[in-house]
Amino acid sequence: MFTVFIDQFWQLTISGIALGFIYVLIALGYTMVYGVLRMINFANSEIFMWGTFGAIVASRDLFGYNQTSEPAHGAKLALVLFIQLFASMAFAGLTAVTVEFVAYRRLRAKGTNRLATLISAIGMSMVLSEVMRLLTASRPVGSPRILEKVILVEVWGAQIRLDTLITIMAAGAIFIILERFVKLSRMGKAIRAVSMNEDAAKLMGINLNRVITTTFLVGGLATGAAGFFYITVYEYTKFNIGFTMGLAAFTAAVIGGIGNIRGAFFGGVSLGLAEVYASAILGTQWKSVTIFIVLVLVLLFKPSGLFGEAVTQTRA
Amino acid sequence: MRLEIKDLHVHYGKIEAIKGISIVVNEGEIVTLIGANGAGKTTMLKTISGLRPATSGQIIFNGEDITGVPAHKRVDLGLSQAPEGRGIFPGMTVLENLEMGKFHRHDRKKEMAEDLDKVYTLFPRLKERISQAGGTLSGGEQQMLAIGRALMARPKVLLLDEPSMGLAPQMIANIFRIITEINKTGVTILLVEQNAQQALQRAHRAYILETGNVVKEAKASDLLNDPAVREAYLGTGAH
Numbered sequence: 001m002f003t004v005f006i007d008q009f010w011q012l013t014i015s016g017i018a019l020g021f022i023y024v025l026i027a028l029g030y031t032m033v034y035g036v037l038r039m040i041n042f043a044n045s046e047i048f049m050w051g052t053f054g055a056i057v058a059s060r061d062l063f064g065y066n067q068t069s070e071p072a073h074g075a076k077l078a079l080v081l082f083i084q085l086f087a088s089m090a091f092a093g094l095t096a097v098t099v100e101f102v103a104y105r106r107l108r109a110k111g112t113n114r115l116a117t118l119i120s121a122i123g124m125s126m127v128l129s130e131v132m133r134l135l136t137a138s139r140p141v142g143s144p145r146i147l148e149k150v151i152l153v154e155v156w157g158a159q160i161r162l163d164t165l166i167t168i169m170a171a172g173a174i175f176i177i178l179e180r181f182v183k184l185s186r187m188g189k190a191i192r193a194v195s196m197n198e199d200a201a202k203l204m205g206i207n208l209n210r211v212i213t214t215t216f217l218v219g220g221l222a223t224g225a226a227g228f229f230y231i232t233v234y235e236y237t238k239f240n241i242g243f244t245m246g247l248a249a250f251t252a253a254v255i256g257g258i259g260n261i262r263g264a265f266f267g268g269v270s271l272g273l274a275e276v277y278a279s280a281i282l283g284t285q286w287k288s289v290t291i292f293i294v295l296v297l298v299l300l301f302k303p304s305g306l307f308g309e310a311v312t313q314t315r316a
Numbered sequence: 317m318r319l320e321i322k323d324l325h326v327h328y329g330k331i332e333a334i335k336g337i338s339i340v341v342n343e344g345e346i347v348t349l350i351g352a353n354g355a356g357k358t359t360m361l362k363t364i365s366g367l368r369p370a371t372s373g374q375i376i377f378n379g380e381d382i383t384g385v386p387a388h389k390r391v392d393l394g395l396s397q398a399p400e401g402r403g404i405f406p407g408m409t410v411l412e413n414l415e416m417g418k419f420h421r422h423d424r425k426k427e428m429a430e431d432l433d434k435v436y437t438l439f440p441r442l443k444e445r446i447s448q449a450g451g452t453l454s455g456g457e458q459q460m461l462a463i464g465r466a467l468m469a470r471p472k473v474l475l476l477d478e479p480s481m482g483l484a485p486q487m488i489a490n491i492f493r494i495i496t497e498i499n500k501t502g503v504t505i506l507l508v509e510q511n512a513q514q515a516l517q518r519a520h521r522a523y524i525l526e527t528g529n530v531v532k533e534a535k536a537s538d539l540l541n542d543p544a545v546r547e548a549y550l551g552t553g554a555h
Contacts, residue, residue: 186419193405193416199367200403205391205420205469 005280010158012276018164018233020272021171022226026249027256027264028178029096029223035195035259036215039114042121043099045246046128047092047220051227052237053132054091055084056143062087065144072146080146085170085228092224093217099124100216105209125242132239140238143231167229174225178218179261187214195259244288248275251295257305267305317343317378317394317472317504319364324373326356326363333359335528336373341473341506346499348507348515348536350549351525357508358400360525361475364506365397366390377473391420396471398462400478406451410442413450413461417468427470435464438494456487463494473504480511492518512549516540524549 005012029044059065063080072080103124107117147166151159182188193201194211202208230245231237252271256263271294278290298305319341326334334356341347349357362368364375366387375383377393385393396417405413414435418428436443439460445453450461459479466474476495480488492514499505509515516522519536524545532539539545 189412189416190419192407193419196405196407197403199362200399200405201416202367202387203365203391203397203399203403203466204416205388207386207388 001281005277008157008280010156012280013273014158014160014164014168016273016276017269018167018229018272019276020252020269021168021175022229022233022245022268023249023252023272024175024265024268025171025222025226025229026245027253027268028175028261029219030250030253031256031258031261031264032182032191032215032219032222034253035261036191036212037104037108037117039104039117040121040250040258041096041099041216041219042118042246043103043124043128044096044219044223045242045249046125046132047095047099047242048223048227048230048245048249049132049237049239049242050095050128051088051092051224052231052241053141053227054088054224055228055231056141056237057091058084058087059144059146065146067142067144069144071148073148077147081166081232084146084231085225088228088231089221089224092227093220095128096216096220096223097213099128100212105212129239129242136239138239140236143235143237145235147232163232167233171225171229174222175265178222179265181218182261187211191215247295248291251291251298254295255298255306260305263305270306318376319395319473319504319506320374320376321360321364322374322376324360324363324375325371326359326368327371328359332371333528334363337525337528337530339523339530339533341504343504344499344502345521346495346505346507346519348509348519348522349525350509350512350515350522353510354527355525356528357525358477361397361400361477361506361508365395365399365475367399388420391469391471394470394472395475396466396469396473397475398459398466398477398479401481402455402458402462404450404453404458404461404465406449408450409447410445410450410453410461411447413465414442414468417465420469431468431470435467438467438497439464455482456484456491459483459487459491460494463491463498467498467503471503473506474498476505476507478508478510480509480514488514512545513540516550 026048029047030041033039033041059080062083103120104117107120147163150162152162152165153160182191190206190211191214193204193206194208248271252267253264255271256267271291274294275287275290279287321337321339324334324337325332337360349360351357359368363370366385370383374381377395382390382393405416414432421427441457442460442464445457453461463479479491483491488511495505495507496518507515507519516536516539522534522536522539523530524532
């Protein structure tokens, strides 16, 4: 039972980190919106799913790749990947901002309670996935292979593949950029101020609606980037993939203390590792079970999250 | 720079919290609104700074009707508030909190150093705590921070909501002394207080609020000597 785990420990660790980084970026979508609105944006899982389609639309419709095409190389490869990343982020970012505008803003203006917004979020989630179901006739959509999955090096018996390396490095970089943005930029400071005290933030001259739009945009961009990495690694998507990925990322956000950006990082990486290790030890059929057990345990014993502080304390 | 409220009505749902209040704050004055809990003092300030919508009535500032102006634009006009419960950003340092006070005037770097200096002169304690998180300050220090942050906006009218709340007597005296000092630099002040004794000693004029209505308006010194006011708001054995 443990032999696979021990033999392939480093290999598993690398896959776990890559998967974890994808969770981190989606978790940012949940955690940033929660920080500002104290609301779980359940549509974020579908925003991720739309992001995965952005990458496919870019490679297939913009560059004309199909399942029989040869993978790209050199400058062409970099260009296609970059445009794919951009398309994923744009798809998801626009979807996130639209969802906020259509489904939440009016409710907020009317001063409705959070339950109404939550139900609206679940409704938006269904709309987004059903629209994609219609557009794709319920079928899975394969992504043309852009990136040859060459093995770069072997360390301690673990093979490091190009797609894994790109995912870890690029996702890590995107996380750092976003974290710095929230910590240091003028808009980031406004986001933090609103998340700590909405009324006081308004008294400082902060335009609340602009902060909320930016938060959805930034959270959507991060979630969309995750969609691109998902496509690069798994080369496949479907209208309903948001559900499991979204719940896992939500779990990651809760582990780290929802509303806390660095917490999302720790939560995502630890969940990615836990999931991969558990699959190796118990079998892959236990993958989703692991995620839910972790979620329930965290909610039972440490609802503020392992790395989280009280909601009123430091974040970002 | 005159602030005038005309026949203001404010509702929370179906409950009318402000039932037609008119007040005037003239340039250079300290005006205080005193009254018991639930009299509508905080609601008045929130409506003046735009955090609560007015049901009807007018807020006229510097000759301009600002009743419909959103909260975040009123600070540009020169209205600044140290809110109820101080409203400190707990996860930001003292310096970051003060910088937030100038958020709407971001392009003026030179002002920043100048105004930080002014705030530190008024509240030397804040300078000692400059890199400490706002949430870890004592109640008195948080109140200083809230007032200092409001001053960073270079207000023409400063709105203060119960600055004495929850503070030790010595700190209360200190805060009120500083309020007078701020006023002497040319800032008009509208002060909401439950501590009527201190407020009336510092203010030029006062309004007494009861359940959403103004029941009395007078010079603060007259109210201090009014037996009925002493009975109701200062306690019979007041100093």
